[in-house]
Amino acid sequence: MSTTERPLPTPAHTIGPFYGHALPFPGGGEIAPPGHPDTITLHGHVLDGAGAPVPDALLDFWQAAPDGSLSGAPGSLRRDPSTGGFLGRNGVDFTGFGRVATDADGRYALRTLPPGNAGVPYIAVCVFARGLTHHLFTRAYLADGTDPLLDALPDERRATLIASAGAPRTYRFDIRLQGEGETVFLEFP
Amino acid sequence: MALTQAEIDAEIKDHQDAYDKAVAGGAPVRHHPARDYPPYRSSRLRHPKLPLVAVSGGDPETVELSGPVFGVTDITEIDNDLTLQHRGEPIGERITVSGRLLDRAGRPVRGQLIEIWQANAAGRYAHLREQHPAPLDPNFTGVGRTLTDDQGRYAFTTVKPGPYPWGNHTNAWRPAHIHFSVFGTAFTQRLVTQMYFPGDPLFPHDPILRSVTDEAARARLVAAYDHDLSRPEFSLGYAWDIVLDGPSATWIEEGR
Ligand SMILES: [Fe+2]
Numbered sequence: 001m002s003t004t005e006r007p008l009p010t011p012a013h014t015i016g017p018f019y020g021h022a023l024p025f026p027g028g029g030e031i032a033p034p035g036h037p038d039t040i041t042l043h044g045h046v047l048d049g050a051g052a053p054v055p056d057a058l059l060d061f062w063q064a065a066p067d068g069s070l071s072g073a074p075g076s077l078r079r080d081p082s083t084g085g086f087l088g089r090n091g092v093d094f095t096g097f098g099r100v101a102t103d104a105d106g107r108y109a110l111r112t113l114p115p116g117n118a119g120v121p122y123i124a125v126c127v128f129a130r131g132l133t134h135h136l137f138t139r140a141y142l143a144d145g146t147d148p149l150l151d152a153l154p155d156e157r158r159a160t161l162i163a164s165a166g167a168p169r170t171y172r173f174d175i176r177l178q179g180e181g182e183t184v185f186l187e188f189p
Numbered sequence: 190m191a192l193t194q195a196e197i198d199a200e201i202k203d204h205q206d207a208y209d210k211a212v213a214g215g216a217p218v219r220h221h222p223a224r225d226y227p228p229y230r231s232s233r234l235r236h237p238k239l240p241l242v243a244v245s246g247g248d249p250e251t252v253e254l255s256g257p258v259f260g261v262t263d264i265t266e267i268d269n270d271l272t273l274q275h276r277g278e279p280i281g282e283r284i285t286v287s288g289r290l291l292d293r294a295g296r297p298v299r300g301q302l303i304e305i306w307q308a309n310a311a312g313r314y315a316h317l318r319e320q321h322p323a324p325l326d327p328n329f330t331g332v333g334r335t336l337t338d339d340q341g342r343y344a345f346t347t348v349k350p351g352p353y354p355w356g357n358h359t360n361a362w363r364p365a366h367i368h369f370s371v372f373g374t375a376f377t378q379r380l381v382t383q384m385y386f387p388g389d390p391l392f393p394h395d396p397i398l399r400s401v402t403d404e405a406a407r408a409r410l411v412a413a414y415d416h417d418l419s420r421p422e423f424s425l426g427y428a429w430d431i432v433l434d435g436p437s438a439t440w441i442e443e444g445r
Contacts, residue, residue, distance in 0.1 A: 005295045009220045009434035010409055011401045013383040014229075016368065018314040022306030022332040023370060049234035062257055062376045070252060074260030077302075077334075084265050084274075097257030118250040126379050131231030133222035133400045135381060137253065149244055157239075177235050187241040188253060188377040188435055 012135060015128040017056055020101065024058070025077050027088040028099040031061070031112035034091060038066070040169045042123060042140055043109035046102050049178030053106020057129040057175075061098035061110055064117035072096045120145040122161075127175060127185075137186040140173040153184060160184050192358040194394055200228040201399045208402035220434065222400035229396040230357050254437055256376040259302040259336060269335035271307075271347040279329035281310025281348030285418060286384065288430040290341045292373060297341025298433060304370040305333045305345060312351030312365075321353050346424065352391055364391035364398065375437030384429050385411045 015023075032039040042061075046054040064070050073093035080087050089095060100108040115121045120141050127136040141150065141162045150158050160183045163171035176183050204226065212218060224236035244251065267273045272283060290298040308314050308331060311323040315330045329348065337343050350365050366383040373379070385398065392398055392407075401407045409432075418426020 006293065007291055007295050007430070007432045008406070008409065009293055009432045010380065010382055010430075011403075011406045012221050012380060013368075013400075013410070014231075014397060015370075015381050016383075016397075018308075018316045019306060019368065019370075021314075021316050021330065022368070023304060049238075052234075054235070060376075060379065062252065062255075064252055070255035072255070072258040074258050075262050076257065077259070077263040079263065079265050081265050084267075095257065115252075117252050122252065124253050124376055126376065128381055129235055131229070131233075131235035133224050133226055133229065133232055133236075133397075135379060136224075136237065137377075148248075149242070153242070178238055182237055182239050184239075185237050185241050186253075187243050189243055 012133070014130060014133050015058060017130045019058060024099060024101045026086045028076075029108070029110045030089070031095060031098045031110065033089070036113060038113050039111050040114055040142070040171065041109055041111050042163060042171050042173055043107065044163075044172050044174040045106045046108065046127065046129070046175045047106060047177065051179070053102070054129055054177065055102055055104045055106050057102045057106070057108075057127060059100050059102070059108055060126040060128070061100070061112070061123055062126075063096050063112065063115040063123040065094045065096055066113045066116045068116035068118065070096075070117070114142065120147045120150070125175070127177075129177075132177070136177070137188070138175065138183050139186065140171070142171055149186075157184050194358060194360055197228050197358045197361070197396060198394060201394075201396060204228065205399070205402055212403075218406075219403050220406050223402065226396070226400040229400055232400075253376040256372060256374055256378070256437075259300070259372070261336070263302065264334050264336060269333055269343075269345050271329065271331060271333045271345065274330055275328040277328040279309065279326050279348050281326075281329075283346070283424040284349050284427060285344060285346050285420070285424050286367065286412060286427045286429055287342065287344035287418060288428050290337045290343060290371065291430060291432045292378065292437065293432060293434055297337070297339075298373050299337055299339055299341055301337050301372045301374070303335050303337065303343050305347075305367050307331045307347065307350040307367045308353055310348050310351050312353035323351070323353070349386065352389075357396060362391055362394070364389040364395050369431065371431055371433065373433040373435070373437060375435060377435035378433040378437060379435075380431070380433055382431075383410065386427070387411055387414055
């Protein structure tokens with residue numbers, strides 16, 4: 001395939017308010033096989049510039065498998081061919097992909113297995129919302145440590161990317177779209 | 190107090206003029222909308238004020254340079270035909286929308302998931318919280334999915350959505366559009382956008398479309414009517430290619 005022809009990118013747009021019957025799917029926040037003893041929970045609020053919860057955000061998550069693999073697996077949205085309904089993940093393959101819409105209180109929760117990426121473990125997050133014209137990328141780091149991105153940030157900004165450990169195997173990661181404590185959002189040039 | 194369309198139009202013009210002037214002065218072309226775009230009122234408290242932090246490229250371990258994968262288990266046979274999902278046929282102008290999914294090097298993106306959602310022909314979403322007093326269609330949900338084929342192609346059969354009112358300002362109407370959610374081979378390529386239909390008189394007045402201040406970029410959101418894609422006695426055909434931004438692991442490996 002020739003790479004001489006370089007098309008210009010399709011612009012992004014807001015997800016709007018009406019994706020609720022289209023994008024969220026049952027089990028979207030359950031990447032971990034049911035009952036797996038290594039399951040961790042990542043949870044938090046999405047907040048706007050006034051500190052108010054954002055009840056109509058959609059979060060996509062992507063992460064390495066526990067063994068570090070970044071190849072993923074199909075089956076996050078596994079379907080029943082006869083009814084068209086959702087069957088849930090098969091409980092064997094680790095798809096690495098999750099999707100959660102925030103609730104009326106602006107909260108989300110993701111149950112998954114610990115990511116095994118090189119360096120400090122993290123879960124990649126893509127934020128969509130009504131009013132957000134172009135999605136935002138961030139990372140939920142599950143620990144602090146030496147990392148090229150974290151080390152380039154001043155302390156108070158660095159802290160916005162590090163999920164706080166609460167109850168055992170539970171991590172809190174709030175996303176502040178604007179204002180005090182604004183989350184560090186990323187670009188990939 | 191809700192603003193009038195004329196006041197919103199004036200704000201849109203100010204942002205357009207500022208962008209055009211900046212580009213004429215040598216500023217880079219912006220392919221994507223500004224996240225801070227005041228004519229779209231809901232953006233005010235929902236955009237970061239601090240600059241994005243660049244993640245240096247070239248490290249193949251970067252998680253975002255890979256991405257989720259999908260397969261035949263994630264879709265069903267009729268997911269890409271929104272007119273077949275109920276007992277009866279939906280009301281409206283039957284259309285097909287098809288095109289190719291490409292990366293920014295122009296290469297086809299194969300086997301990736303495209304999800305769409307849209308209003309019905311009367312401009313009403315089958316969404317319980319939507320209050321626009323236009324009729325629901327019991328034969329139309331307005332949700333579709335497909336996987337791109339080996340040439341990166343996709344196709345949907347549906348009905349043409351209607352324009353609908355919204356609360357941004359007094360007498361605000363969205364041009365007819367289909368929402369698209371698209372995955373590439375890398376999480377960095379993730380795209381959610383909207384496809385429009387050619388010649389819509391609402392284009393100049395819509396703060397969401399106009400949040401893309403580059404005129405050529407806006408034009409890339411409008412499908413082309415293609416008579417060769419129309420099917421006799423059945424449907425009108427629209428062509429729309431989607432080009433993903435952002436690097437991917439394969440893109441870096443092949444030296445750009
Ligand atoms: Fe819409």
